[in-house]
Amino acid sequence: MRAPPARRAGTPDAGEFADFSARVVRWQASHGRNHLPWQNTRDAYRVWLSEVMLQQTQVATVLGYYARFLERFPDVRALAAASEDDVFALWSGLGYYSRARNLHKCAQEVVERFGGELPCTAAELETLPGIGRSTAAAVASLCFGERIAILDGNVKRVLARALGFGKDLASSANERELWDHATALLPTRDLHRAMPRYTQGLMDIGATVCLPRNPSCLICPVHSLCIGAREGAPQNYPVKTRKLKRTAQSLWLLRARRKDGAVWLQKRPATGVWAGLYCLPVYESRDELDACLPPRARVRDAEPFVHVLTHKDLHLHPVEVDVPASWRATEGAWFAADAWPALGLPAPVRRLLAS
Numbered sequence: 001m002r003a004p005p006a007r008r009a010g011t012p013d014a015g016e017f018a019d020f021s022a023r024v025v026r027w028q029a030s031h032g033r034n035h036l037p038w039q040n041t042r043d044a045y046r047v048w049l050s051e052v053m054l055q056q057t058q059v060a061t062v063l064g065y066y067a068r069f070l071e072r073f074p075d076v077r078a079l080a081a082a083s084e085d086d087v088f089a090l091w092s093g094l095g096y097y098s099r100a101r102n103l104h105k106c107a108q109e110v111v112e113r114f115g116g117e118l119p120c121t122a123a124e125l126e127t128l129p130g131i132g133r134s135t136a137a138a139v140a141s142l143c144f145g146e147r148i149a150i151l152d153g154n155v156k157r158v159l160a161r162a163l164g165f166g167k168d169l170a171s172s173a174n175e176r177e178l179w180d181h182a183t184a185l186l187p188t189r190d191l192h193r194a195m196p197r198y199t200q201g202l203m204d205i206g207a208t209v210c211l212p213r214n215p216s217c218l219i220c221p222v223h224s225l226c227i228g229a230r231e232g233a234p235q236n237y238p239v240k241t242r243k244l245k246r247t248a249q250s251l252w253l254l255r256a257r258r259k260d261g262a263v264w265l266q267k268r269p270a271t272g273v274w275a276g277l278y279c280l281p282v283y284e285s286r287d288e289l290d291a292c293l294p295p296r297a298r299v300r301d302a303e304p305f306v307h308v309l310t311h312k313d314l315h316l317h318p319v320e321v322d323v324p325a326s327w328r329a330t331e332g333a334w335f336a337a338d339a340w341p342a343l344g345l346p347a348p349v350r351r352l353l354a355s
Contacts, residue, residue, distance in 0.1 A: 031219075032205075033207070044143040055099060076116050076117070077116045079103070079104065082104070084104055084276065089342050091344060097274065101130075110128065151175075153206075159182055162226045163227060212235075215235075249315065257320070257321070260325075273314070278345055294324065301317070
């Protein structure tokens with residue numbers, strides 16, 4: 001596929017895109033998503049939580065986690081006071097666990113530095129753990145009406161298509177230029193009302209109309225302005241050539257079980273795969289696992305399977321063994337059948353234990 005021509009440098013044409021933001025605001029009020037539990041609120045804690053959970057995760061997946069999280073941690077102070085293990089337990093299965101770790105650290109800093117209230121400007125929000133430029137802008141614009149642009153994956157697609165921005169977004173300089181374009185398109189009046197609608201509207205267009213494949217151009221509120229649609233090839237935008245290389249790793253998981261049903265679990269290191277979570281003992285090879293087993297142990301090899309992470313395929317080999325109560329691995333502890341479900345566990349390990 002031939003890359004589209006680069007959009008001319010500078011801000012969007014003032015005349016051509018004069019009513020871009022107004023169209024998005026009107027559309028969001030009548031056709032946008034207004035039913036999700038983190039919408040129609042200016043509670044910065046709830047919006048921030050949703051923004052973090054929705055990073056690389058579908059709305060349908062997030063809904064249940066969001067409700068359970070708020071029930072257990074209804075505000076920043078409750079989250080800050082929790083243990084990391086409690087946070088991981090509620091996050092278990094949602095993936096990208098660094099988000100949970102940063103969420104917890106962020107809550108503690110908000111209590112320590114801002115008296116338990118998330119700051120109202122994007123500049124201050126960006127000083128907190130795990131809050132990047134786009135997340136900070138989302139919270140500041142949605143909750144406080146700050147005139148500031150977001151640029152998550154969906155919004156990059158909407159703006160690149162609308163503006164015909166054909167420069168390679170693998171380049172940080174080109175991404176900064178798109179940020180400048182995004183800022184030029186922002187509303188300029190009645191910001192307290194317009195900015196939340198505009199920000200939410202761009203996210204809604206990207207999530208429901210301007211899809212990566214087969215976009216519904218005819219119902220898009222900025223269709224008549226969109227250069228990608230005018231060219232008849234919106235799928236050519238955005239351009240991003242650099243792709244992260246996928247890797248693969250084989251791991252052996254030891255499911256050691258006592259007669260009373262307790263299982264041996266270890267807490268993973270602070271870095272690497274499943275960092276900070278409780279897990280079955282993990283080994284790089286079958287020989288390494290066998291060396292930890294008691295003499296004459298009856299071993300059963302379960303069906304291996306692949307667990308897909310963002311940029312890595314984990315080839316997992318579960319090995320089941322019944323051990324005497326006296327058996328111990330080098331690290332970890334026994335957890336009874338009524339105790340391990342409350343721990344933060346990687347999704348494939350939770351499935352293995354439940355089977």
